[in-house]
Amino acid sequence: MDHFNYHHGVLHVEALSLETLAQRHGTPLYVYSRATLERHWHAFDRALGDHPHLVCYAVKANSSLAVLNLLARLGSGFDIVSVGELERVVRAGGDPGKVVFSGVGKRTDEMRRALELGIRCFNVESAAELERLNAEAGALGVTAPVSLRVNPDVDAQTHPYISTGLKENKFGVDVTDALELYRRAAALPHLNIIGIDCHIGSQLTRLEPFVDALHRVLHLARTLEDEGIRLHHLDLGGGLGICYRDEHPPLPEQYAQAMLAVLQDTHYEILVEPGRAIAGNAGVLLTQVEYLKPTRHKHFAIVDAAMNDLIRPALYSAWMDIVPVRPRGGEGIPYDVVGPVCETGDFLGKARTLDLAAGDLLAVRSAGAYGFTMSSNYNTRPRPAEVMVDGDRDWLIHRRQTLDELMAGETLLPG
Numbered sequence: 001m002d003h004f005n006y007h008h009g010v011l012h013v014e015a016l017s018l019e020t021l022a023q024r025h026g027t028p029l030y031v032y033s034r035a036t037l038e039r040h041w042h043a044f045d046r047a048l049g050d051h052p053h054l055v056c057y058a059v060k061a062n063s064s065l066a067v068l069n070l071l072a073r074l075g076s077g078f079d080i081v082s083v084g085e086l087e088r089v090v091r092a093g094g095d096p097g098k099v100v101f102s103g104v105g106k107r108t109d110e111m112r113r114a115l116e117l118g119i120r121c122f123n124v125e126s127a128a129e130l131e132r133l134n135a136e137a138g139a140l141g142v143t144a145p146v147s148l149r150v151n152p153d154v155d156a157q158t159h160p161y162i163s164t165g166l167k168e169n170k171f172g173v174d175v176t177d178a179l180e181l182y183r184r185a186a187a188l189p190h191l192n193i194i195g196i197d198c199h200i201g202s203q204l205t206r207l208e209p210f211v212d213a214l215h216r217v218l219h220l221a222r223t224l225e226d227e228g229i230r231l232h233h234l235d236l237g238g239g240l241g242i243c244y245r246d247e248h249p250p251l252p253e254q255y256a257q258a259m260l261a262v263l264q265d266t267h268y269e270i271l272v273e274p275g276r277a278i279a280g281n282a283g284v285l286l287t288q289v290e291y292l293k294p295t296r297h298k299h300f301a302i303v304d305a306a307m308n309d310l311i312r313p314a315l316y317s318a319w320m321d322i323v324p325v326r327p328r329g330g331e332g333i334p335y336d337v338v339g340p341v342c343e344t345g346d347f348l349g350k351a352r353t354l355d356l357a358a359g360d361l362l363a364v365r366s367a368g369a370y371g372f373t374m375s376s377n378y379n380t381r382p383r384p385a386e387v388m389v390d391g392d393r394d395w396l397i398h399r400r401q402t403l404d405e406l407m408a409g410e411t412l413l414p415g
């Protein structure tokens with residue numbers, strides 16, 4: 001069931017109209033649907049069925065404490081890439097014992113904190129990181145649980161900026177070098193090898209790359225077992241795409257079935273790290289038209305949200321749907337929907353056929369993932385507010401940043 005629907009001509013999130021939410025909280029405003037977030041998490045959890053598994057939501061997609069808290073209450077694990085994300089998980093009531101730590105550049109202080117909290121697994125991405133983790137674990141008198149993130153060299157067939165599993169990418173260790181590195185890890189006294197990790201990219205819309213990668217991971221797992229290195233889990237990463245426009249990505253059920261078909265009766269626990277597929281279509285960015293500006297060449301709709309609030313269109317030329325909150329019913333004309341930021345690249349959408357007047361509200365759909373988390377203060381624009389809708393109730397889960405907060409921590413030079 002879709003929780004973003006028109007009722008009486010006005011776009012609603014669950015049972016609340018976006019007009020009401022704009023009046024209550026102002027714009028630009030991120031609005032999330034609790035029911036959608038929970039449904040998406042359950043879709044992965046249910047799809048993996050009786051096979052031992054853990055859904056580790058990728059915190060980077062949407063790291064609001066309220067979002068993490070809702071997922072923690074469902075029993076979610078979490079995939080993190082920084083100590084900041086780890087602290088968020090802890091403050092949101094998440095279980096550190098269900099946290100996996102990915103990323104190519106883990107600092108020693110980040111490793112230490114994660115070791116103190118007893119996270120589930122470090123997804124190690126290089127030989128140097130392996131040595132550092134061993135040393136830090138030794139210094140703390142503990143053993144670090146470890147997977148190596150292998151780079152299986154499969155083409156994820158997605159945007160080059162978000163493809164991570166090719167041998168020219170910075171991520172993971174080449175699958176052909178992984179065996180040697182596992183042997184090294186097995187010889188280090190303060191590491192405990194428990195798995196293999198693999199994440200090949202984001203916004204994947206086909207199953208084949210996932211299946212190819214899993215075959216390679218499974219081959220490595222069997223080779224390791226032959227050498228007496230016994231693994232407990234396989235972490236398949238995240239990356240399942242969503243529909244922004246006309247894509248038809250596999251459903252979590254189809255994805256899980258394809259993975260389980262390859263795994264058959266292996267004993268490995270399966271970890272998955274979905275981010276976008278859980279949060280993306282659970283949120284919209286609500287914005288108001290400030291001005292309509294016809295020029296000799298085209299029509300601009302200048303709105304109060306900008307690339308600093310939602311950078312995906314500017315960064316990846318990503319197409320995101322922009323819909324009127326209260327459609328006027330006219331045929332419309334093509335508009336470039338742009339923000340107030342001083343960059344030509346500051347657009348949310350180009351050549352969108354809309355029937356608009358100044359003051360109208362627009363919703364940018366599919367903005368629940370990599371929206372707020374990638375926002376910035378560019379042009380000294382405070383970060384937008386975030387609201388969670390639950391049925392006919394709304395919660396301001398993150399108030400709009402004030403200019404004082406934005407400038408907090410800055411000082412003038414003396415004299």
Ligand SMILES: Cc1ncc(COP(=O)(O)O)c(C=O)c1O
Nearest residue numbers: 058102202238239273274275276
């Ligand atoms: C290691 C890792 N896991 C999980 C994710 C989540 O990816 P997605 O949001 O595409 O599911 C990412 C981001 O691509 C990632 O880098």
Ligand SMILES: N[C@@H](CCCC[NH3+])C(=O)O
Nearest residue numbers: 060162202203312369370
């Ligand atoms: N931030 C990207 C995806 C990168 C995923 C991070 N590993 C997006 O908006 O599509």
